Amino acid sequence: MADKLYHGACFYPELWDENTIAQDIERMKQTGINVVRIGEFAWSKMEPEEGKIDLRFFTQIINRLYENGIETVLCTPTPTPPIWFSHGHPERMHVDQAGRLMNHGSRQHACTNNAYFRQKAAIITEALAKEAGRLPGVIAWQLDNEFKCHIAECMCASCKDQWHQWLEARYGTIDQLNEEWGTHIWSEYYHSFEQIPQPVATPFLHHSSLQTMYRLFESEKIAQFANEQAEIIRRYSDAPITHNSTLFFSVDNERLFENLDFASFDTYAPQAKMESYLLNCDVWRGLKKNTPYWVMETSTSYAASLESYANPHPNGYLRSEAVAAYALGGQGFCYWLWRQQRSGSELPHSAVLSTWGEPSVGYENVLQVEAARKEIEPIMVATKPVQADIAITYSDRARMFHLTEPHNGIEYKDLMTDLYKVFVNQGLHRDVLPEGGDLSGYKLLFTPLLPYVSDDYLERAKSFVEAGGIWIVGPMTGGRTKNHTIHTDRALGRLEEWAGVKTLFTFPMDEHTSAGQAFGKEAPLGLWSAVFEPAGAEARGFITKGVTPDKAFLTEHSVGKGKVVMLGSMPSGEEGKELVAAIIHHYAESAGVGVKTDVTAGTIVVPRQREDGQSIWVIVNMDGHGGTVTLPKAGRDSLNEELAEAGKLTIQPYEYKIIQFEKEGASE
Ligand code: GAL
Numbered sequence: 001m002a003d004k005l006y007h008g009a010c011f012y013p014e015l016w017d018e019n020t021i022a023q024d025i026e027r028m029k030q031t032g033i034n035v036v037r038i039g040e041f042a043w044s045k046m047e048p049e050e051g052k053i054d055l056r057f058f059t060q061i062i063n064r065l066y067e068n069g070i071e072t073v074l075c076t077p078t079p080t081p082p083i084w085f086s087h088g089h090p091e092r093m094h095v096d097q098a099g100r101l102m103n104h105g106s107r108q109h110a111c112t113n114n115a116y117f118r119q120k121a122a123i124i125t126e127a128l129a130k131e132a133g134r135l136p137g138v139i140a141w142q143l144d145n146e147f148k149c150h151i152a153e154c155m156c157a158s159c160k161d162q163w164h165q166w167l168e169a170r171y172g173t174i175d176q177l178n179e180e181w182g183t184h185i186w187s188e189y190y191h192s193f194e195q196i197p198q199p200v201a202t203p204f205l206h207h208s209s210l211q212t213m214y215r216l217f218e219s220e221k222i223a224q225f226a227n228e229q230a231e232i233i234r235r236y237s238d239a240p241i242t243h244n245s246t247l248f249f250s251v252d253n254e255r256l257f258e259n260l261d262f263a264s265f266d267t268y269a270p271q272a273k274m275e276s277y278l279l280n281c282d283v284w285r286g287l288k289k290n291t292p293y294w295v296m297e298t299s300t301s302y303a304a305s306l307e308s309y310a311n312p313h314p315n316g317y318l319r320s321e322a323v324a325a326y327a328l329g330g331q332g333f334c335y336w337l338w339r340q341q342r343s344g345s346e347l348p349h350s351a352v353l354s355t356w357g358e359p360s361v362g363y364e365n366v367l368q369v370e371a372a373r374k375e376i377e378p379i380m381v382a383t384k385p386v387q388a389d390i391a392i393t394y395s396d397r398a399r400m401f402h403l404t405e406p407h408n409g410i411e412y413k414d415l416m417t418d419l420y421k422v423f424v425n426q427g428l429h430r431d432v433l434p435e436g437g438d439l440s441g442y443k444l445l446f447t448p449l450l451p452y453v454s455d456d457y458l459e460r461a462k463s464f465v466e467a468g469g470i471w472i473v474g475p476m477t478g479g480r481t482k483n484h485t486i487h488t489d490r491a492l493g494r495l496e497e498w499a500g501v502k503t504l505f506t507f508p509m510d511e512h513t514s515a516g517q518a519f520g521k522e523a524p525l526g527l528w529s530a531v532f533e534p535a536g537a538e539a540r541g542f543i544t545k546g547v548t549p550d551k552a553f554l555t556e557h558s559v560g561k562g563k564v565v566m567l568g569s570m571p572s573g574e575e576g577k578e579l580v581a582a583i584i585h586h587y588a589e590s591a592g593v594g595v596k597t598d599v600t601a602g603t604i605v606v607p608r609q610r611e612d613g614q615s616i617w618v619i620v621n622m623d624g625h626g627g628t629v630t631l632p633k634a635g636r637d638s639l640n641e642e643l644a645e646a647g648k649l650t651i652q653p654y655e656y657k658i659i660q661f662e663k664e665g666a667s668e
Helices: 018-031 056-067 115-132 157-171 174-181 208-234 271-287 317-327 363-381 396-404 412-425 455-466 494-499 573-591
Strands: 006-010 035-038 071-075 138-142 264-266 293-298 330-335 383-385 390-393 430-433 444-447 470-473 501-509 515-518 521-534 538-545 552-559 562-567 603-610 615-621 627-631 635-637 647-651 656-661
Touching: 006 363, 018 056, 018 363, 035 056, 035 330, 056 071, 056 115, 115 208, 157 174, 157 208, 174 208, 208 396, 264 271, 271 293, 271 317, 271 330, 271 412, 271 430, 293 317, 317 330, 317 363, 317 603, 317 615, 317 656, 330 363, 363 383, 363 656, 390 412, 396 412, 412 430, 412 573, 444 455, 444 573, 455 470, 455 494, 455 552, 455 562, 470 573, 494 501, 494 552, 494 562, 501 552, 515 552, 515 573, 521 538, 521 573, 562 573, 603 627, 615 627, 615 647, 647 656
Parallel strands: 006 035, 006 330, 035 071, 071 138, 264 293, 293 330, 390 430, 390 444, 444 470, 470 562
Antiparallel strands: 383 603, 501 521, 515 521, 515 538, 521 552, 538 552, 552 562, 603 615, 615 656, 627 647, 635 656
């Protein structure tokens, strides 16, 4: 991919006549769209009859777009196998957890583990890669579309067989599985792998190990499917490969992206959830560090389908989203979709153009994005996001544990977003890393809501602490084993051994009757909690109300040159937010976190750097209210070339600024 910023839209030329396509290409040029994504649902156009593949329509479109200065992200069309695949073949279809067989008529109806599906998917992928893989217009590939966006784990017969094989490979013998899962509970003991059920309907809940392992199994299988497609494509094409994922599908993104070349995501978060948007940018930047991510889909104004719609973005917000995405490490910012659908199930969804070819309600905003893209491109390509001092671990595998064990409705992503917001609101620049993320160079590591802490993670966190880092662990971290059972030596397993605490109890704290105090703030405590008695550590937060008064919920223990801080409970409500903020603030200070600003909430500052060390700040107001930030030293406003003095800088509603600072050591 070229060193430039992409501004794109998802395009469905297969749905329109020649005249409309010609108009669309002209309009794209006027709008400044320099990339389109095509093909992800076009299997019936590519292979109208089984075995009769004709890709000329697509190769011609790709070439024609290219001649007009528009590049292409080409997709494999596998989320929508045509009717020749589905009709009369219930055994090829997805079966949901309630045992319902999916029918043709929407998307993701096929089971991606069905052998015949895999065979047909491989054939169409190979044909596409062969014919289009070396076209100059194809700058990247997207595999399929949003794996598991409408469906979770499949319960069909093919999956059942593969589940048994997967279990056998994981446990070796059935005795081992019985032992690790503790299957004599409720007479679940198995004599062979073939007897192990899928987590389909039962009178009450399934065993925790069985549920979590099934989620892991299916996420491994979808990643294998992605790998298989990527390998085929790589035989014929050098263009980098991605997939458009999100944080709420039934996939393990860390595993899914392991063999892909760059990360991309889709988001339709409304402005009210701007932290969720920022969290996405940070997560996807962290997943493939050093390789820019793409926002592959977002709405120009609002998302909608036949049954629902969101509210339109306020004018100005789209540009803030785009500048934030580019600043936080994005290379592409693309809309779903170019021209509003005239048929199907997403008729009311916003687009760049209306079905009848006129500018849509969001069009002016799209033009603003394009003007900003042009303006910031030179400086974005010349700089990279600075590594933060703070790393936060975000894990889809943790989410799987919470899905199996949601207690009173724990939503991992929502809780993570709330905690993440504390960092954003304090102007603390942060990286969000997967479990396997490299911890070198960080000063503070935060690991909330990770029920199972793997030995590998623990060892790396330990080295990080020994070398001088501060590790904040919890809430809800460490209480479950690899197999989703409870430790039998101590409540939090090996983690507890070197955190200098003894966990007395784990139980659900009632936030209406429990409270705790630390750093001069008191707040209700809630969620599944661990109550500590220091065993070497120092208690820093005490429980003031509830059934375990005077015990600790926050402890600190020196290990090597660093510290491990155990946070056993979740401070809740408004006071809880302040307490969490106080804890984070205190440990960020003691860890010497320096990459931070005093930016007001609703505005963000993204520090970036040139190769020669010169630093810039991209400042973007996201909430439409404007804000301020203190510049630590004088700089230059790169957009108007004016001097920016040290001290308070005001940002207008939805404004963005780029401040370029003098190099360290250079005279100002
Ligand atoms: C995405 C999907 C698109 C479109 C869009 C509507 O989830 O990938 O195809 O359905 O949502 O918001």
